Amino acid sequence: MKIAIFEDNQKFRESLEFLIVTSGDMELCGSFEDTNRLLQRIEALMPDVVLMDIHLPGKNGIDAVKEIKEHFPAINVCMQTVFEDDDKIFASLCNGASGYILKNTAPEKVLQAIREVADGGSFFTPSVARRVLNNFQQQPHPGEFTQLTDREREILKFLVEGMSYKIIADKTFISYETVHSHIKKIYEKLHVNSKSEAVAKAIKRRLV
Amino acid sequence: MKIAIFEDNQKFRESLEFLIVTSGDMELCGSFEDTNRLLQRIEALMPDVVLMDIHLPGKNGIDAVKEIKEHFPAINVCMQTVFEDDDKIFASLCNGASGYILKNTAPEKVLQAIREVADGGSFFTPSVARRVLNNFQQQPHPGEFTQLTDREREILKFLVEGMSYKIIADKTFISYETVHSHIKKIYEKLHVNSKSEAVAKAIKRRLV
DNA sequence: CCGGATATCCCCTGAATTGGTGATTGTTTC
DNA sequence: GAAACAATCACCAATTCAGGGGATATCCGG
Numbered sequence: 379m380k381i382a383i384f385e386d387n388q389k390f391r392e393s394l395e396f397l398i399v400t401s402g403d404m405e406l407c408g409s410f411e412d413t414n415r416l417l418q419r420i421e422a423l424m425p426d427v428v429l430m431d432i433h434l435p436g437k438n439g440i441d442a443v444k445e446i447k448e449h450f451p452a453i454n455v456c457m458q459t460v461f462e463d464d465d466k467i468f469a470s471l472c473n474g475a476s477g478y479i480l481k482n483t484a485p486e487k488v489l490q491a492i493r494e495v496a497d498g499g500s501f502f503t504p505s506v507a508r509r510v511l512n513n514f515q516q517q518p519h520p521g522e523f524t525q526l527t528d529r530e531r532e533i534l535k536f537l538v539e540g541m542s543y544k545i546i547a548d549k550t551f552i553s554y555e556t557v558h559s560h561i562k563k564i565y566e567k568l569h570v571n572s573k574s575e576a577v578a579k580a581i582k583r584r585l586v
Numbered sequence: 587m588k589i590a591i592f593e594d595n596q597k598f599r600e601s602l603e604f605l606i607v608t609s610g611d612m613e614l615c616g617s618f619e620d621t622n623r624l625l626q627r628i629e630a631l632m633p634d635v636v637l638m639d640i641h642l643p644g645k646n647g648i649d650a651v652k653e654i655k656e657h658f659p660a661i662n663v664c665m666q667t668v669f670e671d672d673d674k675i676f677a678s679l680c681n682g683a684s685g686y687i688l689k690n691t692a693p694e695k696v697l698q699a700i701r702e703v704a705d706g707g708s709f710f711t712p713s714v715a716r717r718v719l720n721n722f723q724q725q726p727h728p729g730e731f732t733q734l735t736d737r738e739r740e741i742l743k744f745l746v747e748g749m750s751y752k753i754i755a756d757k758t759f760i761s762y763e764t765v766h767s768h769i770k771k772i773y774e775k776l777h778v779n780s781k782s783e784a785v786a787k788a789i790k791r792r793l794v
Numbered sequence: 795c796c797g798g799a800t801a802t803c804c805c806c807t808g809a810a811t812t813g814g815t816g817a818t819t820g821t822t823t824c
Numbered sequence: 825g826a827a828a829c830a831a832t833c834a835c836c837a838a839t840t841c842a843g844g845g846g847a848t849a850t851c852c853g854g
Contacts, residue, residue, distance in 0.1 A: 499713050501712060507708035507709065510708075510722065511708045514721075527799085530800095537782060542839095552801085553802075558841085558842085559802075562844095563800095572748055572842080574748050574782045574784075577782045577786050735831085737830075750811090751811075761834085764831070766834095768831080770814095
């Protein structure tokens with residue numbers, strides 16, 4: 379299992395190197411303090427897992443992940459950084475990182491994270507996992523959808539699928555005008571006044 | 587740290603009980619094979635963490651989480667189950683679970699998960715973490731959005747915000763007819779033929 | 795039995811959207 | 825230098841939507 383490191387802090391980089399080479403099952407195939415010639419380096423080394431810092435000379439780690447995943451989707455990247463804010467976490471994950479651990483993570487946990495990531499799994503520091511989860515849960519404002527009747531919810535779903543009044547009328551065996559009525563009611567309850575707004579709200583509040 | 591268990595398989599429940607009582611830092615405050623009188627039990631015991639199975643006599647574990655979190659938001663719940671399908675995972679997490687581990691998880695990892703969850707963090711089995719992550723990333727079909735030009739993307743965003751052609755024209759300082767043109771092009775590229783479909787696709791493929 | 799909520803249907807009008815078929819001007823690319 | 829693309833604008837016809845009126849029928853709780 380080949381590991382590459384991108385980390386600008388020399389002390390920290392050296393301790394990571396030590397951790398890898400003494401791990402027993404990993405091979406350190408590269409260790410860099412910047413992201414210069416990123417793709418050439420990656421291509422030459424073809425690591426299984428990349429440990430990536432965020433603050434780096436050259437392009438930052440978040441953009442680096444994107445590039446790596448674009449060109450080498452099979453390589454799994456694990457972020458390792460001091461940053462714990464939603465922006466950086468989500469940007470990294472959206473760009474394709476498979477793991478996200480903080481720098482205060484215990485050495486054996488770091489190795490564990492690398493192994494999981496290499497194995498196609500994911501590993502988050504608990505506090506990061508919590509943030510991901512919170513974003514995931516994003517409770518619908520209680521009482522903004524519950525107030526929709528079953529029929530209204532059903533019709534809203536059809537709207538989300540992009541159907542016209544007429545098609546919905548056919549699908550549900552009710553008249554065009556009834557669809558119209560329901561939708562008027564939906565708009566009123568959701569405080570919107572067009573199909574696209576209703577669709578946007580429905581999806582964002584996870585009705586789909 | 588008080589732990590309560592809900593698990594219908596007797597063997598498995600007993601091994602969990604053993605694990606907890608021998609952990610050193612945890613106290614087993616309750617262990618049940620069904621969800622009857624769920625809230626009364628919880629209220630009487632006030633555990634810090636609940637280990638919850640999904641398949642249970644009485645109401646299932648997913649609904650149970652919802653009830654617990656509604657009435658006792660401070661209690662953290664960790665699912666422990668054999669199910670690894672997106673539906674059950676996401677339903678549990680949306681209902682407020684803080685962790686999700688599979689039944690084949692090593693004992694020490696289970697304890698670790700409980701500790702993390704009690705601490706306000708989250709813990710996922712790596713394969714579950716991966717699913718959460720995938721849902722989070724929702725890869726845009728490569729080349730379905732990348733093919734949109736900057737201008738088109740910009741206009742698509744306005745559509746998602748629910749704006750009309752006219753408003754978009756004003757916002758972008760171009761004519762109504764140009765907006766019309768761009769939108770025609772967008773529909774063509776996304777293979778849709780209405781605002782709401784475009785909006786749905788844009789949101790689902792994470793353009794927002 | 796009444797009021798309220800839900801589901802169904804109808805009409806009308808003005809506004810917005812959609813789908814064609816153009817055209818012009820740059821820029822980039824081969 | 826031609827071809828391809830992006831961005832801009834225009835006109836027209838058909839369709840769809842949005843918002844405003846109404847009207848029944850049912851069911852449910854008090």
